[in-house]
Amino acid sequence: MPARKTAARLSQPHLLGIEPLSIEDMELILATARNYQTRVAGQRRPVPRSDLLAGKTLVLAFFEASTRTRISFEIAAQRLGMDVVDLATEASSVQKGESLLDTVKTLSAMRPDALVVRHRGSGVPHFLARHTDVPILNAGDGAHEHPTQALLDALTILDHKQRLEGLKVAILGDILHSRVARSNIHLLAKFGVRVALGGPPPLVPKEFERLAPGLTVCSRLEDALAGADVVMMLRVQLERQREPLFASPGEYARHYCLTPARLAQAKPDAIVMHPGPFLRGIDISGEVADSPRSVIPHQVENGVAVRMALLELLAGAPA
Amino acid sequence: MKPLLIKNGRVIDPASGLDARRDVLIEDGRITAIDAAISRADAEVLDAATLVVAPGFIDIHVHLREPGKEGAETIVTGTRAAAAGGFTAVACMPNTQPVNDNPMVTRFILGQAAQAGPVHVYPIGAVTKNSAGEELAEIESLRAAGAVAVTDDGRPVASARLLRRALEYCRALDIPLIDHCEDPELAAGGVMHEGEWSLRLGLRGIPALAEELPVARNARLAAETGARVHIAHLSTGSALDVVRRAKQQGVPITCEVTPHHFTLTDEACRDYDTRTKMNPPLRTADDVAALIEGLADGTVDAIACDHAPHVETEKQVDFESAPFGITGLETALALALDKLYHTGKISLPRLIELFSSGPARALGLPGGRLQAGGPADLTLFDPERRWTYRVSEGLSKSRNSPFDGWSFRGCAVVAIVGGQVIFRR
Numbered sequence A: 001m002p003a004r005k006t007a008a009r010l011s012q013p014h015l016l017g018i019e020p021l022s023i024e025d026m027e028l029i030l031a032t033a034r035n036y037q038t039r040v041a042g043q044r045r046p047v048p049r050s051d052l053l054a055g056k057t058l059v060l061a062f063f064e065a066s067t068r069t070r071i072s073f074e075i076a077a078q079r080l081g082m083d084v085v086d087l088a089t090e091a092s093s094v095q096k097g098e099s100l101l102d103t104v105k106t107l108s109a110m111r112p113d114a115l116v117v118r119h120r121g122s123g124v125p126h127f128l129a130r131h132t133d134v135p136i137l138n139a140g141d142g143a144h145e146h147p148t149q150a151l152l153d154a155l156t157i158l159d160h161k162q163r164l165e166g167l168k169v170a171i172l173g174d175i176l177h178s179r180v181a182r183s184n185i186h187l188l189a190k191f192g193v194r195v196a197l198g199g200p201p202p203l204v205p206k207e208f209e210r211l212a213p214g215l216t217v218c219s220r221l222e223d224a225l226a227g228a229d230v231v232m233m234l235r236v237q238l239e240r241q242r243e244p245l246f247a248s249p250g251e252y253a254r255h256y257c258l259t260p261a262r263l264a265q266a267k268p269d270a271i272v273m274h275p276g277p278f279l280r281g282i283d284i285s286g287e288v289a290d291s292p293r294s295v296i297p298h299q300v301e302n303g304v305a306v307r308m309a310l311l312e313l314l315a316g317a318p319a
Numbered sequence B: 001m002k003p004l005l006i007k008n009g010r011v012i013d014p015a016s017g018l019d020a021r022r023d024v025l026i027e028d029g030r031i032t033a034i035d036a037a038i039s040r041a042d043a044e045v046l047d048a049a050t051l052v053v054a055p056g057f058i059d060i061h062v063h064l065r066e067p068g069k070e071g072a073e074t075i076v077t078g079t080r081a082a083a084a085g086g087f088t089a090v091a092c093m094p095n096t097q098p099v100n101d102n103p104m105v106t107r108f109i110l111g112q113a114a115q116a117g118p119v120h121v122y123p124i125g126a127v128t129k130n131s132a133g134e135e136l137a138e139i140e141s142l143r144a145a146g147a148v149a150v151t152d153d154g155r156p157v158a159s160a161r162l163l164r165r166a167l168e169y170c171r172a173l174d175i176p177l178i179d180h181c182e183d184p185e186l187a188a189g190g191v192m193h194e195g196e197w198s199l200r201l202g203l204r205g206i207p208a209l210a211e212e213l214p215v216a217r218n219a220r221l222a223a224e225t226g227a228r229v230h231i232a233h234l235s236t237g238s239a240l241d242v243v244r245r246a247k248q249q250g251v252p253i254t255c256e257v258t259p260h261h262f263t264l265t266d267e268a269c270r271d272y273d274t275r276t277k278m279n280p281p282l283r284t285a286d287d288v289a290a291l292i293e294g295l296a297d298g299t300v301d302a303i304a305c306d307h308a309p310h311v312e313t314e315k316q317v318d319f320e321s322a323p324f325g326i327t328g329l330e331t332a333l334a335l336a337l338d339k340l341y342h343t344g345k346i347s348l349p350r351l352i353e354l355f356s357s358g359p360a361r362a363l364g365l366p367g368g369r370l371q372a373g374g375p376a377d378l379t380l381f382d383p384e385r386r387w388t389y390r391v392s393e394g395l396s397k398s399r400n401s402p403f404d405g406w407s408f409r410g411c412a413v414v415a416i417v418g419g420q421v422i423f424r425r
Helices: A023-034 A068-079 A100-109 A124-129 A147-161 A179-190 A206-210 A221-225 A249-256 A296-315 B075-084 B103-116 B139-145 B160-173 B196-201 B209-225 B237-248 B259-263 B266-271 B285-297 B332-341 B348-355 B357-363
Strands: A057-062 A083-087 A114-119 A136-141 A168-172 A194-198 A215-217 A230-233 A271-273 B004-013 B018-027 B030-035 B044-047 B052-055 B057-062 B087-092 B120-123 B177-179 B229-231 B253-257 B378-388 B407-417 B420-424
Touching: A023 A147, A023 A179, A023 A296, A057 A068, A057 A100, A068 A083, A068 A114, A068 A136, A068 A296, A100 A114, A100 A124, A114 A124, A114 A296, A124 A136, A136 A147, A136 A296, A147 A179, A147 A230, A147 A271, A147 A296, A168 A179, A168 A221, A179 A194, A194 A221, A206 A215, A206 B196, A271 A296, B004 B348, B004 B378, B052 B348, B057 B075, B057 B357, B075 B087, B075 B103, B075 B407, B075 B420, B087 B378, B087 B407, B103 B120, B103 B139, B139 B160, B160 B177, B160 B209, B196 B266, B209 B229, B209 B237, B209 B253, B237 B253, B237 B285, B253 B285, B253 B357, B259 B285, B259 B332, B285 B332, B285 B348, B332 B348, B332 B378, B332 B407, B348 B357
Parallel strands: A057 A083, A057 A114, A114 A136, A168 A194, A168 A230, A194 A215, A230 A271, B004 B044, B004 B052, B057 B087, B087 B120, B177 B229, B229 B253
Antiparallel strands: B004 B018, B018 B030, B052 B378, B378 B407, B407 B420
16 A cells, blocks of 8 residues: 555544544544455455554553453554554553553653553543643543544444434443443434434433433333444443442343344344444344344454554654 | 721621621720721721721631641641631631541640631531541540531541431530531442533532432431531532521521532533542532522521642542542632622622621631621622632642632732731732
8 A cells, every 4th residue: 555645634633532523533534544444345455554654653551451452553553564562551660659640751751653541530531631742542431432432333334334324323231331332422423323322221321312412312222223223232341330230140131132133123234233342142142243234343343444544643743 | 016997998797787888996906996987096097998898707618638638738828828818717627637536636736726827727526536437536525625516527427326426415515517418328439420421421420319318317317406417518409408498497407508519510520620529529500500599598608618628649640530629718709709799699798698607607606797896807808809810829738729710800808817917918
């Protein structure tokens, strides 16, 4: 792939969330990502490699466990020729009691070209962005946002449905603790998608409807599923619950697991998505996860393309 | 000391209903005359033609942090900040290190305050040992040493059984019990108000119900025991309704509201600024409107700051990790003038009542009024003077204020304690 000079820029110096992004920002990210996709119209394409960001350095700072997002960022950076440094938080000075701010100031002083941050605290990337000029890419902050996931989800929906406006998307499960749900809600609402939320009542508070226009909290799962073009499942986040908000995983699965019978309530051509890692038999049945309706592997594939696009747009400034 | 003659001020004393242009003569630490056109050749004259002359302001909810956290504030710096805000007296909370749960700590605070300067410092003792909520503190000895009330502020008394026993002591001693009302189960893990903004920001919320339920319980306990219960930093419309109804039934209950709770809403947390994190949290616009109504109609007894200094590094962390609390002594009057008086919601006499006779009555403190023969504690303020608050120029040792850089209309100009001018802008 020939090296391109990036002219277009995002309106923001960081990627902190979807909520502050404009439609133009998101369209630019998605258009840029299309250059890096490894599958188009169901056909595999050669893996794109370039030296667009050669000589630039990406630091990955995952203060919370991650496998797929961290590896996805790492692969994305390598395909653009970047050097990647992984801050192994368990072996770093973070463990010696250094404050988060001091750690990030130290990292910034080494002049990396971008910093990917994941942290269990909501708002941590926003806090850090106030203290550094290095572009920060939010790879998930607490229960707040996971913007790269929403962007790769949008790209995947576009691949299958060719549009966003006018679609109905059902997001089901543990909405309360989900940063994926929040980022998707903001993105889809900005593009005129009707979003229906469903799940156990304490995990889907009615006040969610105030987050964005066109959003409905459904007390019955079938209302959320009815006529849906896309069914987005979420993982049950047992680790984020301070107290049990449902009786048992078994009880949850009986009422909220996406089974073929429940999926039948959506449109016949509805696709099924899941940000992973999924709990087979609890939030999604194996039958559905492995069926042709599931686009989960495609989401993962698009994740690399979207992250390459974001690195190009945020870390691509002339040094 | 030369007599001090305050000339031509608008003298407002809510306790006696006085609101007129008067001169005030101060001799030997006491007010000796309040009259039209006093002349006294040997007196130092203070021209108050543009000023309001009020009883010395009393803040009944201040964290002075001494002993134990002198990095954040000391009795010296805290009382200086108080004077700059127009306060001539403060009541300080017992959550120091060690906790003020025994008379030695109470006496230490009073000793430090005597050395610090003339601002009156009234220590508040703990309800339970170490404010741990398990065993009663030495309430009678605390009182004997000079504590004016008891509270486990910051750590609500969860046990109705303990609270009832403490109230029996308070009734006998005729002191109020101040409760920070927050159901620990409902509020567990919360860092801001539970509502649209906590959902949006992905932060765990503290529901309004967590305040209302213990307020309702406390109103019943006050009625049952006959002891005075004072609700600290009341923040929700629903809890205010409980207080209003209880007062109508003659229950001995009082409450205070902070300037930040009648000024800001939970939307202020949108940038995860730790200077908007305090407990109780900033609530909704509906709550703000209800609090202002309560401030106007007499349901609220006092404006109190909940001045909670923290060293900069403690607050320079992410929102969830940050401690609760903001400073407030130097902006309280300005916020009250801006949000309550200049908006036409309350009159100046009512505003002054909320800073003087109201808090004095709620805690049973001396002062809070202007009368010939009484102590010369006065606050003189200019309700019109425009100024900008800058924490870097503030007198508190800490800088955790969300109002840094705010422009105000109105400020304290002179604070007088015992006839001595302790602050002048």
